[in-house]
Amino acid sequence: AQRVTQPEKLLSVFKGAPVELKCNYSYSGSPELFWYVQYSRQRLQLLLRHISRESIKGFTADLNKGETSFHLKKPFAQEEDSAMYYCALSAQGGSEKLVFGKGTKLTVNP
């Protein structure tokens, strides 16, 4: 069975501090991993996906198959990063269903 775990429901950091949102997954095959973000009063949107290996808004995430993790990191958090962050997994190329974690609410304090 596919499962995504985000152990932190809430995460609070100060502006300029590093931030890491944890994501662990369970899947026997080769998954595709995503981070989605939902800013206040906005719809859910894709932040980044592991296959593209790019940095978006200063965020990066590396897929660690040995630890089955896909943690999201940013070296210097900004107030506008405050949002709900969801880690998601897709079993086959991203064209099918996404399995979501429960989400982490990030608050960046001034």
Add this chain to the structure above:
Amino acid sequence: NAGVMQNPRHLVRRRGQEARLRCSPMKGHSHVYWYRQLPEEGLKFMVYLQKENIIDESGMPKERFSAEFPKEGPSILRIQQVVRGDSAAYFCASSPPEGATYEQYFGPGTRLTVT
């Protein structure tokens, strides 16, 4: 491109009534997905449809729930004889045909309240 549209945004139904949730995918998208989010939970997959076909309904409850994506018009998620446990936010997402990016674009959601 207006993005994925969902209506209504809020829907209140009494127990036993029917709920119909509509989703218009982005222009050019032929794949639609429905997800449900219960309070304090992540989004849970319900069903994946292409035009006139249900591709994967492994997340749909066996009774009272149905979905369609007709050749013309929006995708419809239908819940018959609603119960209090159906109260949730229902999200629709769409994606382009195979061969393009598989990114799913989400609608704003419909918040269903069953009284």
